[in-house]
Amino acid sequence: MIKTASNTTAPTQFVQANGQxxxxxxxxxxxxxxxxxxQHFTGTLDNWDPAVTDPLAAGRDVILFDNAGVGRxxxxxPQTIAGMAGHAIAFLDGxxxxxxxxxxxxxxGMVALQMVQDRPSILRRMILVGTAPRGGExxxxxxxxxxxxxxxxxxxxxxxxxxxxxFTSSAAGQAAGEAFIRRLSQRKDDLDPPSGPKxxxxxxxxxxxxxxxxxxxxxxxxxxxxxxxxxNGVHDEMIPVHNSYRLSENLPNAVLLTYPDAGHxxxxxxxxxxxxxxxAFLKSDAESAAF
Amino acid sequence: MIKTASNTTAPTQFVQANGQxxxxxxxxxxxxxxxxxxQHFTGTLDNWDPAVTDPLAAGRDVILFDNAGVGRxxxxxPQTIAGMAGHAIAFLDGxxxxxxxxxxxxxxGMVALQMVQDRPSILRRMILVGTAPRGGExxxxxxxxxxxxxxxxxxxxxxxxxxxxxFTSSAAGQAAGEAFIRRLSQRKDDLDPPSGPKxxxxxxxxxxxxxxxxxxxxxxxxxxxxxxxxxNGVHDEMIPVHNSYRLSENLPNAVLLTYPDAGHxxxxxxxxxxxxxxxAFLKSDAESAAF
Numbered sequence: 001m002i003k004t005a006s007n008t009t010a011p012t013q014f015v016q017a018n019g020q021x022x023x024x025x026x027x028x029x030x031x032x033x034x035x036x037x038x039q040h041f042t043g044t045l046d047n048w049d050p051a052v053t054d055p056l057a058a059g060r061d062v063i064l065f066d067n068a069g070v071g072r073x074x075x076x077x078p079q080t081i082a083g084m085a086g087h088a089i090a091f092l093d094g095x096x097x098x099x100x101x102x103x104x105x106x107x108x109g110m111v112a113l114q115m116v117q118d119r120p121s122i123l124r125r126m127i128l129v130g131t132a133p134r135g136g137e138x139x140x141x142x143x144x145x146x147x148x149x150x151x152x153x154x155x156x157x158x159x160x161x162x163x164x165x166x167f168t169s170s171a172a173g174q175a176a177g178e179a180f181i182r183r184l185s186q187r188k189d190d191l192d193p194p195s196g197p198k199x200x201x202x203x204x205x206x207x208x209x210x211x212x213x214x215x216x217x218x219x220x221x222x223x224x225x226x227x228x229x230x231x232n233g234v235h236d237e238m239i240p241v242h243n244s245y246r247l248s249e250n251l252p253n254a255v256l257l258t259y260p261d262a263g264h265x266x267x268x269x270x271x272x273x274x275x276x277x278x279x280a281f282l283k284s285d286a287e288s289a290a291f
Numbered sequence: 292m293i294k295t296a297s298n299t300t301a302p303t304q305f306v307q308a309n310g311q312x313x314x315x316x317x318x319x320x321x322x323x324x325x326x327x328x329x330q331h332f333t334g335t336l337d338n339w340d341p342a343v344t345d346p347l348a349a350g351r352d353v354i355l356f357d358n359a360g361v362g363r364x365x366x367x368x369p370q371t372i373a374g375m376a377g378h379a380i381a382f383l384d385g386x387x388x389x390x391x392x393x394x395x396x397x398x399x400g401m402v403a404l405q406m407v408q409d410r411p412s413i414l415r416r417m418i419l420v421g422t423a424p425r426g427g428e429x430x431x432x433x434x435x436x437x438x439x440x441x442x443x444x445x446x447x448x449x450x451x452x453x454x455x456x457x458f459t460s461s462a463a464g465q466a467a468g469e470a471f472i473r474r475l476s477q478r479k480d481d482l483d484p485p486s487g488p489k490x491x492x493x494x495x496x497x498x499x500x501x502x503x504x505x506x507x508x509x510x511x512x513x514x515x516x517x518x519x520x521x522x523n524g525v526h527d528e529m530i531p532v533h534n535s536y537r538l539s540e541n542l543p544n545a546v547l548l549t550y551p552d553a554g555h556x557x558x559x560x561x562x563x564x565x566x567x568x569x570x571a572f573l574k575s576d577a578e579s580a581a582f
Binding site: 254 | 536544547582
């Protein structure tokens with residue numbers, strides 16, 4: 001039996017589909033449906049913490065994915081969530097995957113919500129972490145003083161800024177942030193290029209478009225019957241927790257789990273708890289999201 | 292080895308303390324700390340669903356308790372939560388229990404929050420279901436049309452009204468309500484007298500007093516470091532879920548779990564899921580509430 005691979009060592013692969021070349025990593029084993037990871041603002045394949053990918057790769061294949069224009073995927077970064085959802089579906093089509101589970105984190109959660117509306121059969125169960133519905137409020141306003149002070153501080157180089165914006169300022173929060181950065185830094189080769197201002201600009205445009213309701217606010221959520229697990233930190237400054245409340249109140253089949261003393265990176269702060277709950281949720285084949 | 296007892300069969304016992312005779316039931320086995328159940332508005336020992344008591348009695352003693360003036364406990368029902376917390380602490384003192392875990396449901400959650408402020412050492416871990424902090428809003432306003440229509444309907448006799456006010460109106464919600472009533476009805480002997488208007492009136496007065504903040508709203512929650520699990524249904528009409536949000540945002544060490552298509556009786560609607568999470572939470576001895 002092959003030892004379960006890890007995002008620290010899994011090779012980057014490429015699939016041609018939709019006129020693009022999409023970069024991805026796939027590893028794991030077991031009989032569960034593949035689990036697609038959809039990444040946050042400016043994140044690449046290298047931003048996936050092995051502590052939230054590797055434990056779930058015991059039981060299923062985990063698939064990490066660079067959307068168009070990010071990392072080593074070709075094409076332009078779409079300026080809408082709908083555009084990103086189209087690429088993600090084309091990518092799965094290219095791999096021959098008809099149905100999978102998904103962890104959508106932040107921007108990636110919005111992409112998952114759009115995918116499930118565009119093609120409901122593409123997803124079975126959704127885990128939505130630190131994200132927001134269309135029409136959500138206060139989504140990724142990096143100009144807010146609470147975020148700008150960290151983003152504009154020249155002392156915060158590379159991953160260091162993530163320690164400030166993904167984690168709370170408590171001793172426990174900052175210690176968890178340091179552990180997170182250490183885990184990300186374990187991967188040394190076959191790295192993606194970091195995202196630049198072009199990626200950031202297009203993704204910010206997509207956030208602004210997503211903040212605008214279409215018709216009755218949140219009405220589209222009520223049509224999504226897929227079992228969903230919504231996760232957030234109660235002190236998320238990037239996409240505040242009230243957006244997770246609106247998701248779990250309006251999605252008809254969603255369990256909400258929030259973590260204390262945690263911000264946008266709640267799953268990286270409590271990876272053992274998060275992956276334990278995620279595994280139990282994904283293992284269930286019940287109609288209800290309750291697990 | 293004795294088979295784990297059940298609230299369907301456990302005998303009612305009495306302890307003399309604080310000049311009162313307190314009625315209780317105690318059953319279970321295992322090495323865990325005793326788990327005290329604090330009951331909802333007008334509820335007696337007979338309102339504890341065996342599906343949420345019995346599974347947790349495998350691993351620890353479960354203790355169900357009639358507060359003063361309720362069921363077969365002597366004394367007057369206090370018109371404040373603080374008065375009820377005083378009786379609950381006196382009851383534990385009478386049993387010689389210095390520290391225990393607690394499930395506080397609705398009114399009982401408020402009592403638990405007051406107990407932990409009055410004597411922090413009396414509780415180790417708290418599970419707060421369908422409840423509200425001091426200064427919470429829309430607590431048990433039975434005059435609201437959404438509740439009054441069920442409470443004033445003469446067709447809703449005995450437990451039937453609980454099916455309407457604890458569960459959602461969906462087919463799944465009402466089916467869960469029927470199963471809940473069937474489980475409550477399994478106990479045939481050694482029953483408590485149902486609560487009358489005197490109990491209800493005093494408890495409503497206590498809710499009104501609890502709705503009034505003392506000083507800065509929610510400030511007292513920030514001093515409670517006890518690991519806490521907050522649970523609610525997203526469609527709770529009796530104590531709406533925003534009260535659970537305020538708890539998990541202001542208690543420094545609280546995980547929140549909400550259930551879809553569920554009202555005030557979320558734990559009775561999903562007893563398997565609830566007791567599984569509660570058992571995992573109670574089993575942990577970590578400083579953090581994350582489990």
